[in-house]
Amino acid sequence: MALPNFFNENINRSFPFQRATVGVDTPTSGSITMLQLPDNFIADCGFILGPESGFIDGVHSVFLHKISRINTSIVEYEFHSDAPNLIDSFLLFRRDISDPIYQTEFVESDAPFYAPVSQSLSLSISVPIVSCGEPYWSGYLVTGPMEEVVSRLFIGETVVRSGNNEAIVEPALIQNLNQSQVVSLNIANADRTRALRPANCPPNSWTFPIGYTYTVQECIQGDLQLRSGYNMQIIQDSFTNTIQFAARLKAGLGEPCEELKLFPQEDPPLGAANNLLAGDHYCNETLRSINGLQGPNINLIAGVGVSMLPNTVTSTLIVNINLKDLQTCSYDTVSETL
């Protein structure tokens, strides 16, 4: 006797679902629940969970969420997962009722999206999102005889999973590639320390929100070159497969002549007297010493013949050469008659 092939066997057993999660007390005819899903509805399936799926073996699962008879000719199968990144991403397989038995279909989900940074800081501009990376997940489905499905599902009818232990796919049919690769490299800079103004001075204000991490570029894929920038030494050790980044004065491109912007649109605060991005002053823009004496307090001492009168309200110091305590010469102003 010839042995049945793999698909023939599968339409007579729970596989590819775990035992007792489908095919329980299935009625011989009429409507069904997901737990009663007939074995011959699905002959095989398999899924690849992508690098950004968040799927954890032994914690998350893949399951058939619902089967819908959309119209007279179309039936849809919707597979879901409880992995956190897949909550809004499901795989939808579609069959025409005229499809032959063991029809096979491959489907993949959408991929993660991001907003390009070139526009993201222009707050008034609506930014289109762009796909980047691998699909969250993908899979294939092999269905059984469609006439069996049609006989159970009327037009517009849907069978939906109602319990956590229904229609769970065998774990060995899942290839979990979560964390298996670097999908993309994304570059950003955290904000610099911004200068504060005294309480009695108007605060600095910038044309962009401060205190954020600013994206430089997202979704770098393929080859990438690393370059030593200012005060930076990159050491590659091929033996240990290690790259070290060492901050070293004057290494790489040396010392910069001016500040580096965190992102292209970064500018000094509005009304700034200089081009410093943090909103502070250059060293030579503030009085740091008098005659070489540094503060914070410098004593000005009035010696003989001098008086000093401070006015803290107007920040004024009046230095008066009054010759006090000095012996002054007296001149005779009487005119002489020649």
Added chain:
Amino acid sequence: MTAIRFPEFLDSLENTKYPFIPTATLTNGKVSLLEGTFLDAHVYATTSFFRYYISEVVVASDKFTIYIGDEAKPKNIHGEVGLPLTTVNVQLQDDYGRPAGILVSNSDRLALLSAWGIGTYKFERKQTEFCVTCQMPIPAPGVTGFLLETGELLSGKVWFVGDDGVVLSTSPSLNPQINPAPTLQINAVGDPLYLQRLCNPSDIFTPVNPVRIIRVVNGENVYDCVPDAQGNFNLQMNDALATDAALRIRTTYEGIVINVEGSTPSG
């Protein structure tokens, strides 16, 4: 004798060597794996993949560990099972904790391994090689992760963030004829106001309005004097008119003394 015509998938594999190849001996001469210890397997790894087999089983008092690999790296991936047995499957992972497959079994079947006793049991490929259908090749995507000194592995969508004086920038290839790949430039330029950030609590830092100009008012003449390139302001007497001027300005440790030289009435 009656037989189940369409046994469940795992039941149908119970008395076969699957997921091992038919020629696998399933014994190293000291201990043996029975047919049906594992009912199914799905093995994959991000590195080194060629004819995988169970290379070693280490049984300890609180767990046993199954190592799987190829001839080049016999202990490439592993799965741990805690004792007492509560698990039904063995989840496999690589050295960095990334998923690498599954061995389908149940607690009754896994109990066989714990019964071997505490010790290390090595196997050769001809004894425990997996069927090729259980070994899933995966693409070689290039960089699979960034391993930090702490042992933490970063993968997926990875962010490089410059912080605390490090600024990252990107640019197109500097030499596209030779290498068209984009360039990531790493700069250590410092954060001039970083000490301000270290104040904890943050409101302990009180900004001051620094003196930037000294305004000299001499009668109707007003002069705004700014510091020199070093931020220094020079206060000195004007000796242009007379070499024996009486006004003196001296810089001492106590401060700057302004006085007039001359005789006091008592002197």
